[in-house]
Amino acid sequence: MGLFSSLRDMFSGATTYNVLEGAPALTPGQDRGLALGAMYAVEGHLPVNALTMEADARTAARLAKGSWDTVDAESARATYRYLLGGGHDVAYRILLPYLEAYLAVAPTRKRAVLKEPHERALRELPELALRHDLDPARLRNQFINGAYYYGNLVTYGSPDPLPRSIVAWDAARVAHVSRIFSDAGFVEPDEAWAAMEQAVDLARSAYHSWEEYESAFRTGRLFWQLGDKRFDQTKAADDVEKFERAGRELLTDDGSPWKRLAW
Template sequence: MGFLSSLKSFFSSSFHTLEGARPLSDAEQRGLALGAVHAAEGSLPMNALTMEADQRTAARLLAGAWDVHGPQDVDATYAFLLTEGHRGYYAVVGPAVEATFEQRLGRRESEAKADEVAAQAAARGLDGARAREWYLGWLAAAKVGGHGELVDPLPASIVAWDAARVVHVSRLLVDAGFVDEARAYAAIAQAVDLARPAYASWKDFGDAFCVGRAFWKASNMRDPLDSEIGKFTSATRSLLEQEDSPWLTVRW
């Protein structure tokens, strides 16, 4: 192989894979591909359901980031992502923020809109106070250019974000020994069923994932901007372009 061919091979095969990993079924490949943005951004294996963390480290990360302290918390975590997640709040907050800009609402009117959002969220069984804060955070992020790297127009749903997180947390759950792969892939299959009807392509999925990531960060009103969103939009682009991307080998 010549120098130019070697160079091309180096840059066209940039994703991390686990050497010696078992072959995946078609369904497992499709499910794992839901978590490809996290994998690309964090150099996690594209071909195996693991973060390559030892049990103690995985358990510590689960406790700190997910409030998961053992196998007894697994079902509730999966249920949250598969039935609630952040998409319900986005469905209320997103249109409200768009309306705020379209109607050019001032500060007083925006506060009234925040109260409307809280009431709408509560009517849907969500936390009204949390929805109100999320509205103000998402609005603040938009005002200072925090949506600049996101797809325009914004997607109707961020279920991609919740579905991808099923894969992401499953990596840790497997590494910690809280679930076996069969249980994890069963949950991931449910995530696939959630995501596929919502989008027409991997590009749409990736765009919605990034919006979901930015929306999650905006829940912190004091610091609503996602300073790392560029890493995730870049990872999404690489998944749409690199030759070894699972998004180019697994049809949406």
């Protein structure tokens, strides 16, 4: 993007997207695949038109190792299998009915009323976690922290309904890690694009609009943070707000990939 265009957008109030000049033209499928990760592109000012973070191979490899424990092509493919094979959505679907049962009575704020759904969740979730090859302690944390976080929202605010699925979170990360893996040299572009095509199919089968996708992405990101025993509600709220801003831009700005591409 040229200097004049950037200045024009700055003073007009339009959102400025990072466009990599000289990047190969995208096919419609590639364009849609990158759009899945647009929340990350806006938040991190990454190119919306190219399969790259604009990072050198060493930096990208360090990021892949630190964030994904991925060090080569084999482990990159394992990451793809995880994200495309259920990812965090498996745990979320297990936990959802327990959270909803708790939140249904949360506005009462009566300990005796809250005790039954809370204790039932803690009693049943460990076995469900083991049955689905999940970490019982992490699933327990996600329930306890989720009940506290969403319980406050239900009692004192007006939260959005919890989505049926957080496949959006997994699909968006397929697009995001594809940038990292490509820059690191772990996968060839064709393999990355193929993984993103599968992610598009998953997302389009789960949602009916970019609005639904955006909301489910944010829920998924929060759900991931809820698994931390040291979950910090203030930091999580700041993170939610940051990605809410990115989502609003993508849903409303005329230059957004989401406005250009019908769901």
